[in-house]
Every structure is written in structure tokens, then in C-alpha cells.
Amino acid sequence: MISIDIDPDTELLPCDRIPPTATSLHLKVHRVEQTCLFDLTWGQGQHLAAALPWRSELLQHYQHWQQAYLQVYRHLEDPAPAPPVSPTSLRGRVQSSGGLTSAVDWSARLVEAEAQLLYDFHRWLRSPELFEIRAQIGHQAQGQPVDLYLTCHPLEVARLPWESWEIGSEFAAVHPLRLVRSPARIRAPANAPPPRRRPRLLVILGDETGLNFAGDRAAIGALNRLAEVVFVGWQPGCHSGELKRQIANTIAADQGWDGLLFAGHSNETALTGGELAIAPGVTLTVRELAPSLAIAQQRGLRFALFNSCSGLNLAESLIDLGLSQVAIFREPVHNQVAHVFLRRFLQRLAAHDDVHTALIQASQALKLEHALTYPSAHLVPSLFRHPDAPLYRIAPKGWRQQLRAWLPTRYEVAVIGVMVTLSLLPPLQRGLLDQRLWSQAIYRDRTGQLPAASPELLLVTIDNDSLIRADISNPRPMDRRYLARVVDKTAQLQPAVISIDYLLDRPLVSDDNILAQTLETAAQDDIWFILATYLDQTGQWLTPLPALGNPDWSWQGDIKLFGQGRLVPLLLSRYSPDWPLPLAYLMALADVLSSGHQSVDLSQGHQAVPAHLTSPRMQPASVTTSAYRLGQTWLHPIVDYSLPPQRLYSQIPAWQLLESSPPQLRQDYPQAVVMIMPGGYGEAGVSELNEDNFPLPAAMAYWRQRQAPANNSTVLLGGEVHGYLFHHFRHRHLVVPLPDLWLVLMAALLSKVIDQTSLHRRRQCIFLVSGSLLYAIISLQVYVAGLVLLPIALPLATLWFYRLPFLMRR
Structure with missing residues (x-):
């Protein structure tokens, strides 16, 4: 044996790793006396049948063609002949057909016989009785590639050149239609072993009498960089029995084989499944090799190529034993033709084509490039295939090939382009975020994962009813006398902190003294005030009047x-006395400090606050800062409207507060922090009317419908937003959303990972459905447990659109 070790960067892709790429149709042709029965099956039990009269002229034309074919190649000169042991270079045992004169032009007769055979054969196949079957085959090839499995009986029908049947051209098929043969009897299933790291090919060199294997060895050199090739064969002085045992033992070797190539003489036999000439005067039948082949098949043998003659029985027997594909010549083949065919076949196999494509390409090369030198040679190669075995090929494994497998197709580029664009559109992102929080609110409600029912904040809303009852016609600016009444009544609740969500920057001389006195009086009862400030369009801070904002008792x-x-x-590093902290954050800070009578120096900004009120999420990440320049808010924490507002704060209209008794108010509203805020009237806002009223989030609408159906408001008050922010800062409840763009790209990558698996369409569909549901549930729970929002809609849409072509393939 000769062992050649070659490039380990390429592995042989096992059959179960090749995804199905073509629709399978099965055509059985059975001759019974003078009638041929055609039976076509496909899909899920679809079936067509037809009966066609047998034309005896076909056998006559075939015999004339075969006679001319044998005579042409018997007299074909070999430029590099073997020692003149035999008068022929045909790889088969052909009996003499009598004396012949040299004056006969057998090449011309062969061309004429081929044309006559194909003409009558194709005319017979175009009979009206077969139209429905032909039309169905052509129709299937309109949507996607088709593999037509042909089973013929008896052997004389199988000898006809079925591969030349051009059904696709008759019906202008859009996709390729490939004819592959399948034996009538297949008892062993197709095996699917685990992938082998290094492909292994066994080459058996048989009887070289009259032949020259130098061309075969040179052709096999095309695989020298892709596989480990081992040669075994007859050597001078080797006993026949010892040679048979050596071949059988090598075939059944423990390491196993991926492919088997035989070069030499072979013939058909009716009872032993074909025979191989392995040495001068020594043959080995398939029946003798069956035990070794069965073991080899279990250890990974998938493909066999017999670069020899008359292999119909050989192929049928080997497929019956469980091999996936077997390539043979149906007729005796000349040594030079065998070299040309093998060289082109192995070149295509080395280029990572499957064996069927490689055989078609090799046959086309004989037809288009060597028709004058080797006439009719393209008609004799055939491929037999196990119906349940995907096509065998050598898969690329180098880094370039691996990279190519991960590159997107044109369709995938279009999908990812659309999804990336959608993931960067702010209006769409706001809409998706709104629906995401709505689904999160439903999930929280259904699973009972809600905060404790103990609101820490009371919102006193000055709404339209309060304005009407107080005879206030123009609340811009808010009446300071009325505001003083509300502050005075609120102070009677004995809170620790009162926040006023109204700007007190402009003087109202007649009323400012009353409000100032009220604030001073409340401050003497250890109430801390958080007053509003705002940066206007000119870059000036609108701060409270000095008389209303004493720094001894207010922030x-x-x-x-x-x-x-x-x-x-977010708490930007530039916050200082000249750049105040957020109102809601100061409310939370004052609430924490009031319980322990601590104090902080806000001149140092947020760095002076207690550690339990700070979090890395309160400051923008570098990615977030960079995303601002692109108009994106990546990783910027969001307000969590999936929490029910009734669990975060209580609300009372100002008019009801003023009309209620202090003891009852203290009993109903024990909160330590109170905010006085606009209650939804149209004039609320700093620079524009209605500026303080926002569109109602879908999650808030859900909670109002569930817990406060009497509330018909369709706006979200700015004070309510501050109420959510107070809770988030107080409990460091900051939800960080992962960008849709990131998850879209990850979904595209996951789709390419799925491409590398062996999942068939049905299993892949089940995986996608179950995986999508599982991802949705996990993302909902991760939001609750980890305060991280995983997008759902766009990533799943990307994954499904990526897989759509494969799922729709029939």
C-alpha cells in the first residue's frame, strides 16, 4: 500500500451535513413484454402513471450503436500504451465480433448510430402517453432544482442513455433538472457517521493488462492537497488469495474510508453483483466483498467510483449495501477516456462540487471538448444514488472557505440592510420601545412581579377643577397666593420633603411675600424644599427668586x-451649583438624608451624595456619549413604565387636599415626600403651552385600564414622570436597553450558525418557533431580574427573514 498524507485544512463533509437543495422525484420504468410502465411519485404521496408501447427498434439501434462504439475504441491508438499484453485498451472483457475490414469508417458509423439512437429514444419519450408525466417533472423544475431518481427494469432498459433525456429544455425549466439512477432493491439504510477530521480515500488498482494506470495516478493528484489517499493493488509475485485478503482487510480498516476508487477491468454478472479484475486472471466479486463493504459503510464509506467498464450490476449492488453514491460506466470505456473523465471528475471534486455535479461536468467535458477524439463517450457515465443520502462532496475547511461560508448572500444583505436602517430610525425605536414596555407590563401583571404596595411619594395635582374652584383664569404664572395655600395645607401632613414643580423665577410683588412667609414657616418644622429650575433657550438658568429659595432650607x-x-x-460630571442635579434625584437624596439628619455639600456635585444613591448606570457610558452624535441613545436608561403607577406614588387634586381635614390626610397619605405639580391643564409648560403634557405610554394606558378605569386622561403629566424618576433614583432602578442594532447583527450571525448545522427544514422550523418563544420569555424575565431590556421584534424578524428562503424551499 502507498499512503499519501495531504492538507488537513479540508475535511470531507458527511452526507447528513449537506442541506437538501433540490426536490426529489422518483420515476420507475418497468418493461412487461411489449409495454413499458412509467410510474412517477413525488411530494407527500402524489403519483402519476402511464403505459407506453415498447419499441423493439430501440434495442436494435442500441446494438448498432454499441457495435460501432466498441469497434471505434478497439482500434483507438493509445499515445502511451502499456506493454502489449492485450490487443485492446478497453477496460472490460469484450468478445470478438468477427473479422472486419479496415475500409469501414467506424467513427462515421458511430456518429450516425448515436444520432439514430438518440432520435428514436427521445421521440419515444415524447409520446403523448408520457406528456402528463413530462409536464409534471418540468413544472417541478420551475420552482427549484429537481433530482429525478430513475429506476429501470430489466437491464436492457437500464442500458439506454437516459441521462440524455432533456425534459427541462422541453418545458423551459428555470432550475436544473438532474437525472440520477436508483436501483430497484435497496435493503440497507444510508448511514450518517460523525465527520472525519481528515478525509480518507482508498484507491484499488486492478488488473493493468492492456491498460496504463499512470494517467489515473496523475488524475488522483488533484486531491493531493485535500485528502489522505491510500493505494492498494496487485504487485508482481503476490499470490491471488493473499491479494484478495489484503483488499478485503484494507476496505474494512478500523480507520474507515470516505471514498473508494477502482481502476481496472470490471464486468457485469447476474448472480454475484458484478466482478472486478484485481490481477491477471484473478477476479473479485461484489458478493465476496460484501462483508468488508458493509463494515466500511458503517465506518464512513459513502462514495465509490469505478473507473472501469460495465458497472450497472456493481452500482446496484453497492447501493443495496447502503453506499450513498456510486459512479460507473455502463459500457466498456477506453483507457484514454477513463483518464480524461477521471481527471475532470476529480478536479471538480477538489473544487468542492458534489459528486453529481462533478460527474455532469466531466461528461460535458467529454461531449464539448473531446467529441471528435472520443465520440459517444459522454453517454456512458452514470451516477447511482441512495434516495435518503445527501450528495457527497469535499467541504472546504481553510480559513478563506470558512469565511466565505459566513459571508451574507445578496438576499441576506438586503434583509440586514433593511433591519439595520429600521434599528436606527428614532421614531420607529420609540414606537417599538412603547410596545415593549406594554408587553413587559402585561408580563409583570400576569406573573405578579410587582413592587410592594407602599407608595413613597404623594403628588398634589393642580388640575382644571382646582383652577376653576379657585377662580384662577390664567395659570401662567401660577397664582402665588393659591400656591401658598397648597404648600401650607401640605405642610400640615408633616412630610420631610416638599417639591414644587413650578418655576418661581419672576416676581409677583403682591403675592411673593405671602408665599415666602409660608415657605419659611414650613421650613421651621424641618421640612426641606426642592424648588424648580430650568435652562432656557438662551442658556440662562431660570432660578427661584432669592426670597423664595433660601439655601438654608431648599435645593x-x-x-x-x-x-x-x-x-x-443622567448625572453628568459637569453638575455643580451652576448646573443643578435633576429635581427627582434631589427629592430622593433629601428623602434619604432626612431620615438620618445627614447633610451634603452639593458644591461637589453628585460625588458628595451617599454611595447607596449612586450607580454606574447613572452616568453615561462612552458608547452612549458616542451614540448621541448619531442621534441614538444606546444604553441610556429608560423610564420603566411597566411598573404600575399606583405602586410608586399616590395622587390627590389640590382642591380635594384643601377641603380635607389634616388628620384624615395624614392617615390616608403618610408619605414623607410630596410634590406639588401641574395637573394636566393646557397652559402647563415652561416655554410652550401644553409642554408639560406628554403622549400616554401604552404601558401606562394598560395600568390605568386595569387599576383606575375611571381615569380617562390620555396624557402623561410631567409630574408623573418625576414620580417615576423619584422611584428609580431612590431604589437605583435603572433599566438599560440594549440597542436593536446590536441584537439585529447577533440574529444575523445566529442564522449563519444555523446554516452550519444539519437541521432539516421541519426541525429547523420547530427550533425557530420554540427558540423565538423562549427568547421572548427570557427577555421579559431578564428585564425584571437584571434591569436589562433585550429587544424582541427586530432581532426575531431578522432571524426569521434570514431563514425564510430555506423554510420555503420545497
């Missing part, structure tokens, strides 16, 4: 809201 907080109340204000 000033920024009331600006971001993203229509959907984004949490």
Missing part, C-alpha cells in the same frame, strides 16, 4: 425631561 433641581419623558436624566 434647586433641574425639571428638564428627556425623550418626551421616556429617558432618565
